[in-house]
Amino acid sequence: MLDLAIIVVYLLGMIGIGAWVYAKRQTSSRDGFFVANRTGSTLFVTGSLCATFIGASVVIGMTGRGFNMGLAGAWWLLVGAIGLFVLGFFFARKVRQVGRYTLPELIEEQYGSTAGVAASLLIVVAWIAIIAAQIVAVDAVLAVVLPFDISGWIIMTIATAVFVLYTMLGGQYSIIRTDFVQFGILAIGILVCLGLVLAKVGGIDGMTSALPGDLFSFPINEQFGWYELVALLVLTGATYVVGPDMYSRLFCARDGGVARSSALLAGLIAIPAAFAVILIGMGARVLYPDIGSAQAFPTVVEQLLPVGVSGLVAAALLAAIMSSADTVLLTTSTILSQDIIGRLKTGMTERASLAISRAGVVVIGILALVVALHKPGIIGSLLLAYTVFTSGVVIPVVAGFYRRRLKLNAVGAIAAIVGGGGTALAINRLEAAGWLTVDHLDLVGLGVCAVLLFGVSWIANSAGWVRQPS
DSSP states (O other): HHOOOOOHHHHHHHHHHHHHHHHHHTTTHHHHHHHGOOOHHHHHHHHHHHHHSSSIIIIIHHHHHHHHHHHGGHHHHHEEEEEEEEIIIIHHHHHHHOOOHHHHHHHHHOOOOOHHHHHHHHHHHHHHHHHHHHHHHHHHHHHHHHHSOOOHHHHHHHHHHHHHHHHHHHHHHHHHHHHHHHHHHHHHHHHHHHHHHHHHTTHHHHHHSSOOOGOOOOOHHHHHHHHHHHHHHHHHHHHEEEEEHHHHHHHTBBSSSHHHHHHHHHHHHHHHHHHHHHHHHHHHHHOOOOOOGHHHHHHHHHHSSSHHHHHHHHHHHHHOOOHHHHHHHHHHHHHHIIIIIIIHHHTTOHHHHHHHHHHHHHHHHHHHHHTTTTTHHHHHHHHHHHHHHHHIIIHHHHHHHTTTTTTTHHHHHHHHHHHEEEHHHHHHHHHTTOOOSSSSTTTTHHHHHHHHHEEEHHHHHHTTOOOOOO
């Protein structure tokens, strides 16, 4: 029961931080609720970035990838490190200097309001799937760790209620602070698990002698080839260069310098984190070869850790999951309330805007829970969301920083967002239904997006349909 007590204290603590922020009225304005009054230091923004991307996909999904494919599985997070380096070196200052609340607002500044709305709709749909993946991961963790049987839907509903509540109360101001705390808990939990696993299997040498040699091949192996690496780099890595959750963190930074240094530091932290989690998964394969890969990390927690410590690490797992879920939840709600509803209902007061945003947190949370109750796969859900988002949004945003030189316009951007994201979604649904069996179509949507952006912009300019961007 000590483990359960630790988990309960952790959950209540997160709610307490949100309530404290609400009571202090730190989120009584748009700037407070959406961007933490733009006062974030390098320490807090870096911690929040790390807590955001080290979520269910890393702790649960990547441990499973280490279990199945060995060191090559680390690329799931290593491509994120590359994306953060690109973001830090080339775009972080630009993003922060724009001084917006959301990514669609940046797109609106680049291409106009219609393009911003199109991107908003695409992001809301894709990011609900990401929140759902985090909720499913909560069930995967607690189903193994809890000392008694409890239905998965109850676990997922309670977890959803917790992060919805503290996000609704404290907004970005509480998320920046809870993320920092949660990342600290997570880092300790990963290091403790890694140390115990290595000790149990006899270190790297013991792992090497017990596992097939192909699992130690890097950067590719029999299960993960060059195409998979390139596709992952483009489709997942790009979401770190252009991502509504990443940008929401940068918008909170005190200035452009903080935004840049935070992105670069987070990229550096991602590298050892990737290999640490992968090694835990590989160690789990040595110790528990008969379990499912999705249960690798939870089983390590249940079997290797003493009472009390296992509760702490379970809390670390929840920290990883919920620190991603809260950021994505608030980002999605902000886009829904500000960039979609806000356009339909113009002239809202600040108080009304915040009320709609808080209601949006609840609605998005409920929708994500409904999706999660259908038990989608964690990595599969994330890959679908990333593919749809990347195929529709990344190229227009990156090119938009140079739109005058490239002679891009709103007509081309709208066609690219709708056509690229729609193509990726259609291909995924056709594959899921068994109507499309051709391999390696992951990048088709991205190609369609690029062709439409530049091709339609050129046609529109030549036909005189639009003015050149000013």
